[in-house]
Amino acid sequence: MQKTDKNLLVLAAENSRYKIKHLSKKLNKSSQRLKYSLKQLEDNALKHPHTIFDYSYFGLILFRVYFKNSFIKESDKKKILGQLKDNQYIVSVYELSGEFDLVIEIIAPNPSRINKELKNLSEFIPSLNNYTLILNIVTHLYPRNYLLQNPQLSAEFEKQLIIGGDRPAIVFNSSELSIMQSLLDSPKARLTALANKTNLNIKTVIVIIKSLQKRKIIRGFKYSLNRNLLGIEKVRLFLKLHNISKEKEEELMDFFMAAKEITQVNKTVGNWDMEIDIESLDKSKIKLLIAQIREQFKDIISNFNRAEFDEYYKKSYLPKHVFSPDRNAIST
Numbered sequence: 094m095q096k097t098d099k100n101l102l103v104l105a106a107e108n109s110r111y112k113i114k115h116l117s118k119k120l121n122k123s124s125q126r127l128k129y130s131l132k133q134l135e136d137n138a139l140k141h142p143h144t145i146f147d148y149s150y151f152g153l154i155l156f157r158v159y160f161k162n163s164f165i166k167e168s169d170k171k172k173i174l175g176q177l178k179d180n181q182y183i184v185s186v187y188e189l190s191g192e193f194d195l196v197i198e199i200i201a202p203n204p205s206r207i208n209k210e211l212k213n214l215s216e217f218i219p220s221l222n223n224y225t226l227i228l229n230i231v232t233h234l235y236p237r238n239y240l241l242q243n244p245q246l247s248a249e250f251e252k253q254l255i256i257g258g259d260r261p262a263i264v265f266n267s268s269e270l271s272i273m274q275s276l277l278d279s280p281k282a283r284l285t286a287l288a289n290k291t292n293l294n295i296k297t298v299i300v301i302i303k304s305l306q307k308r309k310i311i312r313g314f315k316y317s318l319n320r321n322l323l324g325i326e327k328v329r330l331f332l333k334l335h336n337i338s339k340e341k342e343e344e345l346m347d348f349f350m351a352a353k354e355i356t357q358v359n360k361t362v363g364n365w366d367m368e369i370d371i372e373s374l375d376k377s378k379i380k381l382l383i384a385q386i387r388e389q390f391k392d393i394i395s396n397f398n399r400a401e402f403d404e405y406y407k408k409s410y411l412p413k414h415v416f417s418p419d420r421n422a423i424s425t
Contacts, residue, residue: 139316141408152262155229163195188403227363239353333396
C-alpha cells in the first residue's frame with residue numbers, strides 16, 4: 094500500500110469513468126504518468142467495475158441471502174460460485190467469516206420470484222438449504238474518504254448515494270434500455286463503443302446517460318477494491334434496534350455519514366434492522382468505531398453482531414433478467 098497513490102485509487106474507485114484529463118487536473122500530475130499508474134491499479138488493486146443503478150425504479154426489490162455451511166471442499170466451492178454468478182437474478186456474491194460463510198443478493202419483481210429462485214438453487218446445490226433471508230429496504234453508500242491523503246478531494250464525491258426505497262416504477266424506452274444494458278455489461282465502455290453497440294449516435298448516447306443520471310436512475314460508476322492486496326480490513330455489523338424515534342434514527346444516520354470508515358449502511362427487514370459496512374487500513378480504528386456506536390446508541394441497540402468480509406466474486410446493482418425479451422413471462 095505504501096507505493097500506491099491513494100488519492101488516485103479513491104478517485105478511480107469512486108468514479109471509474111473519470112477522464113485522464115480530469116484526474117490530471119485534480120492530482121496535478123501529467124496525463125502520461127497517470128495513464129501508467131491507473132493501468133497498474135486496474136491490473137491489481139481495482140476489481141469488479143460496476144454501474145450503480147437504482148433498481149427500485151424498475152419495480153424491483155432486493156433480498157440478501159446469508160448461507161451457513163455452504164462449502165464442503167474447494168471443488169464444491171468453485172462449482173457453486175460459478176452457478177451463482179451465472180444466475181440472472183443474482184447481482185452480488187461474496188464470502189464472510191463467522192456465522193455465515195456465503196452471501197448473495199437477489200433482485201426480482203416480487204418475493205414469490207425470490208422464493209422460486211432459492212428453491213431452484215437448493216435443488217441443484219443441496220448445501221444451499223440453510224440460510225437467513227433479509228429484505229433490503231434502502232442502501233446508503235458513502236465514499237471511501239478514509240483512504241484519501243488529500244482530504245480536500247472528498248469534495249469530488251456526493252456525501253451519500255441512496256439506492257432503493259419506495260419509488261415509482263418507470264417505463265423505459267428501447268434506447269434507454271439498450272444504453273443501460275451496455276453499461277451493465279461494460280461500465281467503463283467509451284462513448285464511441287456504446288454508440289456502436291447500441292446503434293445510436295454519440296450525441297444521443299450522451300443525452301440519454303445524462304438524463305438517466307439526472308433522474309437518479311444511474312447513480313455512479315465504481316470499482317470494488319482488492320482489499321487483501323491493499324491491506325484493508327472490512328467488517329459488517331448487524332444491528333437489531335428498538336425504541337427508536339425519528340430523531341434518534343436521524344442522529345444515528347448522521348453519525349454513520351460522518352464516520353469516514355463507514356462505506357455502506359443497509360436498512361433491512363428480518364433478523365436485524367441495519368447492516369453497517371466498515372473499512373479501514375487500521376484494525377484498531379474499526380474496533381474503536383464499533384465501541385463508539387455501541388456506547389453512543391446503547392439505548393436503541395437491542396442486539397449486535399458482526400462478521401468479517403473475505404472475498405467478492407460478483408458486484409452489480411441490476412439483474413440481467415431486466416433486459417430479457419421474455420421478462421414479463423419470468424416475473425412471477
